[in-house]
Amino acid sequence: MKKINARMVMGFFLFLFGLNVNAQSITKLPPKSIAPYPLEITYFKTTNIIFPSAIVGVDRGSKDVLAQKAKGAANILQLKAARDSFPETNLTVITADGKLNSFVINYTPKPSVLNVSMKERDNKNSIFLSPGLVNKAEVTTYATHALYSKYKGRKVKHRKYGIRFGLNGIFIRDNLMYLRLTITNTSNISYDIDQLRFFIRDQKKAKRTASQEIEITPVHIQNKVTKIDGRSSQTLVVAVPKFTIPDKKYLAIQLFEANGGRHIELSVKNRTIIKAAVLPKLQINRKYTYQ
Structure with missing residues (x-):
């Protein structure tokens, strides 16, 4: 009987040892990676x-x-x-x-x-x-919410050539940031929009300045307009992938006039970006997505 008990105890310890070895081998498995x-x-x-x-x-x-x-x-x-x-x-x-x-x-x-x-x-x-980055229904819903939100936040604006260009709200939800921009034309000449572009730039330009910037491509533009009539104003919301700005850099928002020279640029620092307001969670139909 004692021999049987000794064998059972030995077997039990061997069993525990085997579990420990297997557990160690599992934890040492490398995570899934991609070959660069x-x-x-x-x-x-x-x-x-x-x-x-x-x-x-x-x-x-x-x-x-x-x-x-x-x-x-x-x-x-x-x-x-x-x-x-x-x-x-x-x-x-x-x-x-x-x-x-x-x-x-x-x-x-x-x-x-x-x-x-x-x-x-x-x-x-x-x-x-995450597929939520490019979900059309989600982006449209949150962009609309940001468009009509009463939140103003820190304003960044510039006025030139009778055009007032301003950033009056930054919002965030999950992996997307929503920038609310207002364009006001105080002149009598209509303003035709050629381009609206976003860059992260160095504050101090190097000799080869053309390559010292990274462009941010919008995912969606809510209330997209191509023309601001004289004595009128339009507000739009641009959805972009979330980001922050490294030291000694800034976000440049450029507005270009088609067939004209009234080009305006906003300079946004990181202290403005990090104060983005969080949009509340909404119920959204995820049926439609960008392709």
Whole structure:
């Protein structure tokens, strides 16, 4: 009987030991990861990355990489080296289809490839983000709520050429930020809007200023207007992916007049961004989404 009890006790300890080993092996399993896409860039040539959807966010691992969206093409990112022989770094790009794209960047005097199409790549280099980022019904509902909200917050405004351009409300809900803008035309000449663009810029410009900014692409514009009649005013809400601004940078909001020279820019600092008001949770039909 004692022999049987001894065997049972030994077996029990071996069982516990086995559980402990299995638990340790499970906890040591690496998390799911994505393989970054290797990319080489140079100082004297531009490398173009073509994405299947519009670019909504770019993060550079180093200032040695200059990045900007191609003019007139929201899905093309242009890269160039700020100096030669820089150490290896990385680049992260988020697109409107909900993908995070990862790249490892190295310098070479003569890149073998200057144009890269991500349309033909598989999902090894990208992961899907929350579908709420691009839900049309959700964005429209919250943008409308922000449009009519009585909250004003910290105002940023500028007046020039008889045009008053102002930011009078910043709101946030989940992964999106809603910027409420008012355009007032105090002149008798109508103002035709050509472009409304958003950039994160360095406060102190470098020599190669064209590549020292990152453009933020709007997800949705509520009450989008193309013309401000004389002696009239319009308010709209622009939904963009949430962000904050690093030190020594600012958000530039540019308003361009079509066939005219009345261009206006707002400079928004991070202390204004972080005071965004939280929009209340609303019941929303999620049937329709952006494609």
